[in-house]
Amino acid sequence: MIAIDNKLISDEVIEEQFVCDLTKCKGGCCEDGDAGAPLENWERKEVDKALAIVKPYLTKEGLKAVNEQGNYTYDREFGWVTPTVNGGICAYGYKGKDGVIVCTFEQAFNEGKIGWKKPLSCHLFPIRITTSKQDPDVEYVNYQPREDLCGGGCSLGKQLKVPAYVFLKEAIIRKYGEEFYEALDATAEHLKRG
Known part of the structure; x- marks a missing residue:
């Protein structure tokens, strides 16, 4: 320690x-877990600010999950988390042509549209x-x-x-x-x- x-x-x-190997895992950590991605308290404001920009990237199911559950939800074990589609993939993710899950926040960040990359819990994993x-x-x-x-x-x-x-x-x-x-x-x- x-x-x-x-x-x-x-x-x-x-x-x-x-070293993360997306060719093998396909971003499986974005859809396999007990809840959505944990968010720090301050990150909820980042999600709120970025939502209008990332909405066009969301899948129909992801948008439905956000509309029904909210921009984030509270989990008793993990605190504030991103919503998920039927308990699976993060509502803010989608599978690209190669089968790798793409984070809409990171996509918008890489395109210079927002200044926040993605939840720290995801980046640190x-x-x-x-x-x-x-x-x-x-x-x-x-x-x-x-x-x-x-x-x-x-x-x-x-x-x-x-x-x-x-x-x-x-x-x-x-x-x-x-x-x-x-x-x-x-x-x-x-x-x-x-």
């Missing part, structure tokens, strides 16, 4: 190797962050790939020798900032040499 500020990071975040029940200021940062979906990403990471935290650098910086990432990287380098 590594401690940086009030974040407790599991050793696997720096020890395990991972397979890192999952939970808050301590005893102290809400403490966060646990864990590496939790899904065995059934992330096998290709784990294999590709090992083949390319890319630690999970390096692959997820942009997402980690989005969540915690440059200084946090630099401290994590310095700790990883120190442990590697030690």
Whole structure:
């Protein structure tokens, strides 16, 4: 366990190797889960702001889910989450011609139409962050790939020798900032040499 500020990071975040392999998983994390994508409280405003721009990208089923459930819903276990289509695919996703799920927020971001890329929980995956029940200021940062979906990403990471935290650098910086990432990287380098 590594401690940086009030974040407790599991050793696997720096020890395990991972590079998402969309050719294998097809973005399955966007449709396989117990709820939609968890949203931070501030991200609900981003969803509201972006909705008019991403609406044309939504599938008929996705638009119906948003209209019926709202721009986001509250889940007792995960808090605020994106709506889903019949408990499956995120309402804000669709399958492209190659079968890979495309995030409409990320598509609009890549096209320069919005300034918010996608929910942090999606960008960070397979890192999952939970808050301590005893102290809400403490966060646990864990590496939790899904065995059934992330096998290709784990294999590709090992083949390319890319630690999970390096692959997820942009997402980690989005969540915690440059200084946090630099401290994590310095700790990883120190442990590697030690």
